[in-house]
Amino acid sequence: MVVFLNSSIMKKLLFILVALSIVNCQLSIAQKVVCHRGFWETEGSAQNSISSLVKADSIHAFGSEFDVWMTADGELVVNHDKVFHGVNMETSTFEEVRAITLNNGEKLPTLDEYLAKGKQLGVRLVLEMKSLSDFNREDECAAKIVRKLKHYGVLDRTDIIAFSINACLAFKKLLPDTKIYYLDNDYTPRKLKSLGLAGLDYEQNVLRQHPDWVKEAHDLGLEVNVWTVNDPEALQYFIDLGVDYITTNNPVKLQELLK
Numbered sequence: 001m002v003v004f005l006n007s008s009i010m011k012k013l014l015f016i017l018v019a020l021s022i023v024n025c026q027l028s029i030a031q032k033v034v035c036h037r038g039f040w041e042t043e044g045s046a047q048n049s050i051s052s053l054v055k056a057d058s059i060h061a062f063g064s065e066f067d068v069w070m071t072a073d074g075e076l077v078v079n080h081d082k083v084f085h086g087v088n089m090e091t092s093t094f095e096e097v098r099a100i101t102l103n104n105g106e107k108l109p110t111l112d113e114y115l116a117k118g119k120q121l122g123v124r125l126v127l128e129m130k131s132l133s134d135f136n137r138e139d140e141c142a143a144k145i146v147r148k149l150k151h152y153g154v155l156d157r158t159d160i161i162a163f164s165i166n167a168c169l170a171f172k173k174l175l176p177d178t179k180i181y182y183l184d185n186d187y188t189p190r191k192l193k194s195l196g197l198a199g200l201d202y203e204q205n206v207l208r209q210h211p212d213w214v215k216e217a218h219d220l221g222l223e224v225n226v227w228t229v230n231d232p233e234a235l236q237y238f239i240d241l242g243v244d245y246i247t248t249n250n251p252v253k254l255q256e257l258l259k
């Protein structure tokens with residue numbers, strides 16, 4: 001009888017362990033949702049606004065992506081377009097850039113404001129440094145960004161992305177342990193591995209042309225992010241392809257598909 005009970009219990013335990021391992025396996029391959037320029041396709045939000053960061057956090061997205069420029073007088077601001085509301089982010093002063101009002105009524109945010117708010121939230125910060133007019137300015141901008149990340153104590157909650165390989169390598173030198181991903185589509189996973197970067201963050205059509213890069217990256221210990229995927233069929237394609245992160249303007253739909 002004792003033997004029978006033990007055997008029965010053992011079977012139940014085995015079943016539970018198998019079930020847990022399946023759940024764990026499913027969790028480990030589930031894509032992480034990154035809101036592109038924050039979660040902005042919702043009431044009261046705007047791209048790269050503080051609200052878009054708060055709203056990305058409120059839907060429990062894994063990450064919230066945002067773009068950083070350095071003004072002519074060396075201040076760091078959060079915005080996507082190089083020229084926005086007629087103001088050039090790189091050649092204008094901070095005062096000129098700061099005068100811009102976003103569609104939701106917020107002032108165009110500073111990086112300080114963004115990080116101060118990000119520090120209070122749980123969502124991961126995915127910081128894109130925009131390519132600047134020369135490498136010296138990029139190096140200066142990267143160094144300033146690193147100082148800010150350290151000042152606000154969010155370094156361990158931040159991933160860095162950039163189209164400029166110069167910027168990626170500048171960050172890599174300053175932050176050897178931070179994940180830095182390259183955006184500009186033209187390097188193979190092997191090349192990125194040789195540069196010490198964390199992985200590729202490529203436009204969706206590039207990864208459709210090179211689906212093999214996902215496995216190649218994973219075999220090298222790199223990660224793969226894809227941008228900017230909004231259409232449900234395309235979201236499902238990249239879920240099935242097994243990328244690690246999907247950057248989207250449609251985070252709620254992606255979360256539904258992942259369920």
Ligand code: MG
Binds near residue numbers: 065067
């Ligand atoms: Mg961006």
